[in-house]
Amino acid sequence: MKMSDRKKKILQIVVDEYINTAVPVSSKSIAEKHLTDVSSATVRNELASLEELGYLTQFHTSGGRVPSPQAYRFYIEELMQKGNLSDSDLDYIDRAFADKSHDVEHLIKSVSEVISELTDYTSVAIGPHADAETVRRLSLLPCGDGRALLVIMTSERILRDSFIEIPENMTDEDLDSASRMIGKLFAGKPLSEIRETGEAAIAEFGQYRQVMREVVDALKSYARPREEDVVLTGADKIFNHPEYEDIGNVKNFLTVLSSKDKLADIIEGENDEIQINVKIGSSGDKDVPDDCSVVTATYSAGGKNLGTYGVIGPIRMDYPKVIAVLENVGKALEELAKSRKKEKDKCDHEQEGK
Amino acid sequence: MKMSDRKKKILQIVVDEYINTAVPVSSKSIAEKHLTDVSSATVRNELASLEELGYLTQFHTSGGRVPSPQAYRFYIEELMQKGNLSDSDLDYIDRAFADKSHDVEHLIKSVSEVISELTDYTSVAIGPHADAETVRRLSLLPCGDGRALLVIMTSERILRDSFIEIPENMTDEDLDSASRMIGKLFAGKPLSEIRETGEAAIAEFGQYRQVMREVVDALKSYARPREEDVVLTGADKIFNHPEYEDIGNVKNFLTVLSSKDKLADIIEGENDEIQINVKIGSSGDKDVPDDCSVVTATYSAGGKNLGTYGVIGPIRMDYPKVIAVLENVGKALEELAKSRKKEKDKCDHEQEGK
DNA sequence: TGTTAGCACTTAAAGGTGGAGAGTGCTAAC
DNA sequence: GTTAGCACTCTCCACCTTTAAGTGCTAACA
Numbered sequence: 001m002k003m004s005d006r007k008k009k010i011l012q013i014v015v016d017e018y019i020n021t022a023v024p025v026s027s028k029s030i031a032e033k034h035l036t037d038v039s040s041a042t043v044r045n046e047l048a049s050l051e052e053l054g055y056l057t058q059f060h061t062s063g064g065r066v067p068s069p070q071a072y073r074f075y076i077e078e079l080m081q082k083g084n085l086s087d088s089d090l091d092y093i094d095r096a097f098a099d100k101s102h103d104v105e106h107l108i109k110s111v112s113e114v115i116s117e118l119t120d121y122t123s124v125a126i127g128p129h130a131d132a133e134t135v136r137r138l139s140l141l142p143c144g145d146g147r148a149l150l151v152i153m154t155s156e157r158i159l160r161d162s163f164i165e166i167p168e169n170m171t172d173e174d175l176d177s178a179s180r181m182i183g184k185l186f187a188g189k190p191l192s193e194i195r196e197t198g199e200a201a202i203a204e205f206g207q208y209r210q211v212m213r214e215v216v217d218a219l220k221s222y223a224r225p226r227e228e229d230v231v232l233t234g235a236d237k238i239f240n241h242p243e244y245e246d247i248g249n250v251k252n253f254l255t256v257l258s259s260k261d262k263l264a265d266i267i268e269g270e271n272d273e274i275q276i277n278v279k280i281g282s283s284g285d286k287d288v289p290d291d292c293s294v295v296t297a298t299y300s301a302g303g304k305n306l307g308t309y310g311v312i313g314p315i316r317m318d319y320p321k322v323i324a325v326l327e328n329v330g331k332a333l334e335e336l337a338k339s340r341k342k343e344k345d346k347c348d349h350e351q352e353g354k
Numbered sequence: 355m356k357m358s359d360r361k362k363k364i365l366q367i368v369v370d371e372y373i374n375t376a377v378p379v380s381s382k383s384i385a386e387k388h389l390t391d392v393s394s395a396t397v398r399n400e401l402a403s404l405e406e407l408g409y410l411t412q413f414h415t416s417g418g419r420v421p422s423p424q425a426y427r428f429y430i431e432e433l434m435q436k437g438n439l440s441d442s443d444l445d446y447i448d449r450a451f452a453d454k455s456h457d458v459e460h461l462i463k464s465v466s467e468v469i470s471e472l473t474d475y476t477s478v479a480i481g482p483h484a485d486a487e488t489v490r491r492l493s494l495l496p497c498g499d500g501r502a503l504l505v506i507m508t509s510e511r512i513l514r515d516s517f518i519e520i521p522e523n524m525t526d527e528d529l530d531s532a533s534r535m536i537g538k539l540f541a542g543k544p545l546s547e548i549r550e551t552g553e554a555a556i557a558e559f560g561q562y563r564q565v566m567r568e569v570v571d572a573l574k575s576y577a578r579p580r581e582e583d584v585v586l587t588g589a590d591k592i593f594n595h596p597e598y599e600d601i602g603n604v605k606n607f608l609t610v611l612s613s614k615d616k617l618a619d620i621i622e623g624e625n626d627e628i629q630i631n632v633k634i635g636s637s638g639d640k641d642v643p644d645d646c647s648v649v650t651a652t653y654s655a656g657g658k659n660l661g662t663y664g665v666i667g668p669i670r671m672d673y674p675k676v677i678a679v680l681e682n683v684g685k686a687l688e689e690l691a692k693s694r695k696k697e698k699d700k701c702d703h704e705q706e707g708k
Numbered sequence: 709t710g711t712t713a714g715c716a717c718t719t720a721a722a723g724g725t726g727g728a729g730a731g732t733g734c735t736a737a738c
Numbered sequence: 739g740t741t742a743g744c745a746c747t748c749t750c751c752a753c754c755t756t757t758a759a760g761t762g763c764t765a766a767c768a
Contacts, residue, residue, distance in 0.1 A: 026731055039741055044732065062731040062748045103517070139495055141505055149512055151495055151503065158503055160514045163457070228582075236612050239605045247601055251593045258590050380760055393712055398761070415718045416760040 003053075010035070010046050011055055012079040015067045019318055022242045024064030069281040069315060072293070076278055076319055083320035085328055089118055093332050104128070104157040107336075108231050111309050111329060116234030118325045121241075121313040122257070124267050125231040128305045130159055130222045131192045138183035140164070140211070142172045148211075150218055154191070156304075161228070162221065164214035178208040182215055195219050225268070230260040243291070243314040252289055257312075262287050267296055267310050276323060281315055293317045297326040301337035357407075364389070364400050365409055366433040369421045373672055376596045378418030423635040423669060426647070430632055430673055437674035439682055443472055447686050458482070458511040461690075462585050465663050465683060470588030472679045475595075475667035476611070478621050479585040482659045484513055484576045485546045492537035494518070494565070496526045502565075504572050508545070510658075515582070516575065518568035532562040536569055549573050579622070584614040597645070597668040606643055611666075616641050621650055621664050630677060635669055647671045651680040655691035 013034045017025045027047055031040040047065055050056045055071040058064065067075070085093075096114045097107075108127045116123035133154035141149040143163070150162040166175060185201065186194050198216035205212040235257055238244040244253065256262060266279075266287050279294040288294055295317070296310030309329065311322050367388045368379045381401055385394040401419055404410045409425040412418065421429070439447075450468045451461075462481040470477035487508035495503040497517070504516040520529060539555065540548055552570035559566040589611055592598040598607065610616060620633075620641050633648045642648055649671070650664030663683065665676050 024731095028731075040731090041733095041741055041743090042739085045740090048733075058732085060731095060748050061733085061746085062729090064731065136498060137496075141493055141495075141507075142491075143507060143512060144490065149505065149514065151505070151514075153495075153497060158497055158517075160503065160505075236605065236608050239601070239608075245601055247593070247599055247604065250601065250604060251590065254590050254593075378760095382760075394760095395712055395714095395762095396710085399711085402762080412761085414720070414760095415762085416758090417719075418760065 007046055007050060008079060010043060011050055011067075011071060012075065014047075014050075014056065014065055015071055015075045015079065018067055019316055022316060024059065024066050026064040067316075072280050072315065072319070073278075076323075080320055080323075083324040085118075085324050089325070090328065092118060093328055097332050097336055108229075108307060109233075111307070111333070112231045112233040115309055115311060115325055115329060116237060119311050119318070119322050120234075120237055121311040121317065121322065122235050122237050123233045123309070123311055124263055125233075125309045126225050126264060126267055126307055127229050127231075128156065128307045129225070130154060130157070132190055132305060133157070134188055134190045135183075135186045135194070136188075138179065138186055138215075140166075140175050140179035140182075140215075142166070142175050148175055150215060152191075159222065161226070162218040164211070164218050166214070167210055170211070174208075175211070178211045181205075181208065182212060191219055191222055195223065225264045227260045230264050230267075232257060232260075232263065238313065241314050241316075243316065249291060253292065256287070256289055256292075266294055266312070267308055276326060278319070291315060295319070295322050295326065297330055299330045299333050301334045302341065304337070306333050306337060361400055361404060362433060364397060365404055365421075365425060366429065368401075368404075368410065368419060369425060369429045369433065372421055373670055376670060378413065378420050380418040421670075426634050426669065426673070427632075430677075434674055434677075437678040439472075439678050443679070444682065446472060447682055451686050451690055462583075462661060463587075465661070465687070466585045466587040469663060469665060469679055469683060470591060473665050473672070473676050474588075474591055475665040475671065475676065476589050476591050477587045477663070477665055478617055479587075479661060479663045480579050480618060480621055481583050481585075481661045482510065483579070484508060484511070486544055486659060487511070488542055488544045489537075489540045489548070490542075492533065492540055492569075494520075494529050494533035494536075494569075496520070496529050502529055504569060506545075513576065515580070516572040518565065518572050520568070521564055524565070528562075529565070532565045535559075535562065536566060545573055545576055549577065579618045581614045584618050584621075586611060586614075586617065592667065595668050595670075597670065603645065607646065610641070610643055610646075620648055620666070621662055630680060632673070645669060649673070649676050649680065651684055653684045653687050655688045656695065658691070660687050660691060 010030060013030055014025045017029070027040040027043040031038060031043045035043060047056060051058070051065065055068055055074065056065040057068050058066065093114060096110055104127055108125050112123045112125035115125070133156045135152060135154060137153040139151045141151065143149055146165060146168065147163045148166050149160065150164055152159040170178075195216065198212075198219065202209055202212050202216060235254065238250065238253055244250050256266075276295065276297045279288055279296075281288075281290055281293070291314065292312060293315045294310060294312045296308055298308045299306040309326065311317070311326070364384060367384055371379045371383070381394045381397040385392060385397045389397060401410060405412070405419065409422055409428065410419040411422050412420065447468060450464055458481055462479050466477045466479035469479070487510045489506055489508060491507040493505045495505065497503055500519060500522065501517045502520050503514065504518055506513045524532075549570065552566075552573065556563055556566045556570060589608065592604065592607055598604050610620075630649065630651045633642055635642075635644055635647070645668065646666060647669045648664060648666050650662055652662045653660040663680065665671070665680075
């Protein structure tokens, strides 16, 4: 059976209507409100046929139709009318990023908050992979209890959460010179490369071999997003959506949210290439609950990854709005990255001139 | 009306029973299971009198009795039989703290997890106030973008989350010497004192006055527990308790949990002196929801505050178990603090000998 | 005076009934 | 291909009845 234009139109109406009202859509309401040139009986025939094609389901014979996951996918690909944000929403985004300090961590948090606030869904954000950033400076600060704090300044931020063990007989001065040597060796290289080639370098690193090994080991923890890099905002937003009036669904949902590790998997997925990625229901992804959709966007500017941000909520999600928000936040982030780059370049230039 | 021994006994039975079953307690069940020497009619008389005294309430005439907040308070003060933990619970605690690294942050997280796991309630933990700790070492690491990372080693841990702005014309060497000077000045002093007297010191700090001001300002943020110092574990545990089958209650509960700032207020309160503190219902505390109890313990060893830990859940809480867990975790923490102190002393001694 | 048996009373919860309303599927006519 | 008409199905709600649980009260008892 072919998808006639009228079928598409009706399917679009059903999805739009259901997204807005959460009430199964009837043939009568379609004929009255949207397709005034045909009767409800005609619509009924089309609905029956759409159901046969797998786009619609009914809970019971007299209950109107509800879109299937397949329908949402089709809707997003072909039918959806891109939403425009209201002026006040656009304003909100602008203001949120206007006076942000330079911190990547804070920025990620802000992005997550903005997305959750504007979409009214739970938002998840993962910052850029430190992995791809290059080392600018590396310091080892003695802690006095056999450990040292490893602080790495990368091209994008400061990593300061790793501790390494240091040999008992090592003095602060030793540590300092080890720190300089290692810093010099790694400067300009991306973390990922250090992790891979680091092993080989350890052998040649006579005196401070053990410290070197600890540093390389510590870098391994940056291969995956760390717990503190996964930001969750607006978990309580689910209560604003009628599908979560059922306690079982709430429980299910919150259980997924409680493991940041799983969340990271859900959000990151394999969306390196696509800009916006939509997972509806359990599209084979074991970690996404059956009754949830996940919409994510991976941002980048000038070849640089700016992180992955998204929304998790019921399948009946306001996709036009969510996608519009993600796109506009993306634009704002790009702008920000650009203006920062300019600033940095200017700054670097000045330093050279000195 | 006086509280006869029998009344007390009956009240205790009602509370115990209700805690365990969550079902209103009837006169018949009491007479049959616990007070076999009197009839249900006698128990009924006593129950009516306890109700008059404000200890019991009924939802409807044929519904059995339920303890009032007042009854729980009386129960905890006078009636409760202290619970003993099972061997496996005790084991669990021991194992959890056996091989913990030195990190205060990790320890707090572990404590919170252990408490939530053993009690089956949502647990909140706030680490010791950095505020009271003394400075051992202070470093300013240049970040290269007009900022510096302020790393402070205190007697207990490493604080590494503050950034300060530095003057444009300041070189890395300048920063380093400023760092040394400020470090020397503050060494051995508690953060709280620096915060208070710091203002005065700024004036005398000629050349590096601006940096000094930034440092003193940054320290102010340690006066209150920071967001990352408030650890929440097992939010989903509430689903294991029947009072949270009602979606409204869940919403209410989760809303409170979503603000770490409010949580900190709830947990910390004014329990500096008491070891274990129980708030039942809204005991005047505006932030605690009416239908919630909060049990907290503030630990200390050798005069040193080890943090405040607790449990938040329904008023019908298993107080004997919760209190037993908090007590035993407290003991374990004390042990840990002691053995660490020994280690540290030994370590310091060796260093002196060198 | 405290305790008890007995009984009437109250209430929630569960189950059944019937009508109203919504929506469909089908058929026959256009 | 479209439509009007109608029988059919199903939910929802209001109402009722029954059942079980538990109480309060009273009168008798030790």
